[in-house]
Amino acid sequence: MRVDVVTIFPEMIARALDFSMMARAREAGAAEFAVHNPRDFATDAHRMVDDAPYGGGAGMVMKPEPLAACIEATVSAEGAAVVLMTPQGEPFDQTRARRLAGLQQMVVVCGHYEGVDERVRETLVTDEISIGDYVLTGGELPALVLIDAVVRLLPGVLGNESSVHEDSFGDGLLEHPHYTRPAEFRGMRVPDVLVEGHHAQVRRWRRKMSLLRTLRRRPDLLARAALDDDDRELLAEILAQQVN
């Protein structure tokens, strides 16, 4: 997959993509990254990328010409998504990450100031995505969140662990608790079932804890999760034990 980021703070994105899983994805040839600055497409002497809003009021708006030229110079693949990161977008989730991971190219546009000129959104943007309901100063951190979630799904990025990790949210449940050595830490013992290591028992305990955690913390997720008969049995057990 080719990932392009359109941003007036290109270093912020470029530096972040040089680390960890994103760096490995590039080394493995699974992803190709490029960063583009609308300022390089400004034609005026001051290379302006923002201007005052029509109708007046506080704040600035990203000017359409340099932003549009930058996006148009960047889109190359058939079926490319042009994703605008915006608080007005659809909530980002794992389903959307999976869908985007199937594309040849993803162009991620980061807003600044009060946002982008409406005509750019109307004509060049194919997807509008939000990572959550809070106020930020720019779309760069949301763009990095999106890219991380998508790139780790590309074939050849995570290897074996990918299927395991995908499983954990593939069914829409929260994860069970995790433990590593020592078996006792500050008087707190690792649950016996995990120490004993009976695989079927471990699997059952983990599934039950996933269901319990999701029920307690994110009942909204549980309502939409793909549950089978075994899960319903475990849930019945949880409710009978009144640990919820």
Ligand code: 4G1
């Ligand atoms: C009104 C949050 C404004 C913010 C209401 C999540 C937020 C992009 C995101 C804002 C942004 C709310 C996001 C706000 C984001 C233009 C530049 C928009 C930054 C900007 C809830 C500022 N997911 N915010 N406005 O934060 O880009 O993607």
